[in-house]
Amino acid sequence: MTGRMDGKTVLVTGAGGFIPSHLTERLVAEGATVRAMVRYTSRSDIGYLRFAPPEIQQQIEFVFGDLRDSNFVSDAVKGIDVVFHLGALISIPYSYGHPREVIETNVMGTLTVLMAAKEHCPNRVLHTSTSEVYGTAIRVPMDESHPLQGQSPYSASKIGADKMVESFVDSYGMPAVTIRPFNTFGPRQPARAVIPAIISQALMADEVLLGNLSPTRDFTYVDDTVDGFLCAATADGVVGETINLGTGREISIGELVDTIMGLTGRQVKVKNEAIRMRPRASEVDRLLSDNSKAKKTLGWEPQTSLEEGLKQTIAWVKSNPDMFSPGKYAI
Numbered sequence: 001m002t003g004r005m006d007g008k009t010v011l012v013t014g015a016g017g018f019i020p021s022h023l024t025e026r027l028v029a030e031g032a033t034v035r036a037m038v039r040y041t042s043r044s045d046i047g048y049l050r051f052a053p054p055e056i057q058q059q060i061e062f063v064f065g066d067l068r069d070s071n072f073v074s075d076a077v078k079g080i081d082v083v084f085h086l087g088a089l090i091s092i093p094y095s096y097g098h099p100r101e102v103i104e105t106n107v108m109g110t111l112t113v114l115m116a117a118k119e120h121c122p123n124r125v126l127h128t129s130t131s132e133v134y135g136t137a138i139r140v141p142m143d144e145s146h147p148l149q150g151q152s153p154y155s156a157s158k159i160g161a162d163k164m165v166e167s168f169v170d171s172y173g174m175p176a177v178t179i180r181p182f183n184t185f186g187p188r189q190p191a192r193a194v195i196p197a198i199i200s201q202a203l204m205a206d207e208v209l210l211g212n213l214s215p216t217r218d219f220t221y222v223d224d225t226v227d228g229f230l231c232a233a234t235a236d237g238v239v240g241e242t243i244n245l246g247t248g249r250e251i252s253i254g255e256l257v258d259t260i261m262g263l264t265g266r267q268v269k270v271k272n273e274a275i276r277m278r279p280r281a282s283e284v285d286r287l288l289s290d291n292s293k294a295k296k297t298l299g300w301e302p303q304t305s306l307e308e309g310l311k312q313t314i315a316w317v318k319s320n321p322d323m324f325s326p327g328k329y330a331i
Contacts, residue, residue, distance in 0.1 A: 051187075126177055210257070213252065213254035250286070
């Protein structure tokens with residue numbers, strides 16, 4: 001794939017986050033000129049891009065601000081060939097307590113990006129959705145026509161953002177593509193996500209504290225998700241489309257715990273903790289992707305098995321123990 005983005009000028013929103021930090025690093029390696037939009041803090045924190053090699057960091061143009069600031073976003077989009085819009089507030093538990101902030105960031109922030117793209121006319125806008133917009137499976141595998149269900153404020157905000165993109169495609173001819181990843185995991189992912197939460201506790205604690213063990217998920221390794229974004233940035237005939245990125249394999253959280261314990265070589269007690277439980281009607285019981293559209297339109301399919309991806313993630317957690325506080329509930 002090397003060279004696919006060679007010579008292109010790109011913007012990545014939310015670049016300090018888990019998936020976008022991997023994408024940003026890959027874009028530099030692919031030869032793109034990369035502008036990374038990062039939420040401003042007084043620490044000038046670049047997020048998980050701090051784990052990128054120094055020679056990669058030196059090639060990135062960092063711009064600090066807020067996704068909801070229209071002047072800032074317009075300046076960031078100016079002169080860009082491809083916009084990768086991954087900036088969002090992504091925590092479902094956080095959305096229960098802070099629905100307004102989540103809606104403002106995810107819906108209004110997306111609108112701000114779209115308005116800037118309408119003004120400056122990049123060649124393509126890649127918008128990031130989530131499998132959470134489907135809610136718990138009505139049918140499986142779940143293709144892109146599966147009904148959307150806002151079972152949490154977060155998922156509702158992403159449905160709203162997805163529909164804003166759809167409206168800009170239809171109303172203004174926006175050259176946008178919506179990418180819908182299923183449960184991406186891998187190195188750099190924080191403990192608010194289930195896989196690093198299990199791994200860090202299995203390695204460093206005497207028990208693993210979790211919520212519901214019965215839901216199933218379709219876990220996709222981060223390198224494969226990044227490949228999907230790169231394919232969608234250049235593929236023909238995909239403007240206006242929504243495309244799933246998933247493996248087509250599901251595993252329950254309980255089975256995932258057993259797999260991870262086997263790979264870590266540690267068997268520790270698993271305990272349900274009430275604070276980690278979603279409200280019953282908000283729980284998404286089953287997610288399983290149909291990735292046939294990605295295979296057909298992007299020539300994409302996952303290359304990394306769950307087991308191999310878990311081994312890579314376990315190695316990273318072992319190398320970065322200070323990132324984790326086992327037993328502490330991170331939202």
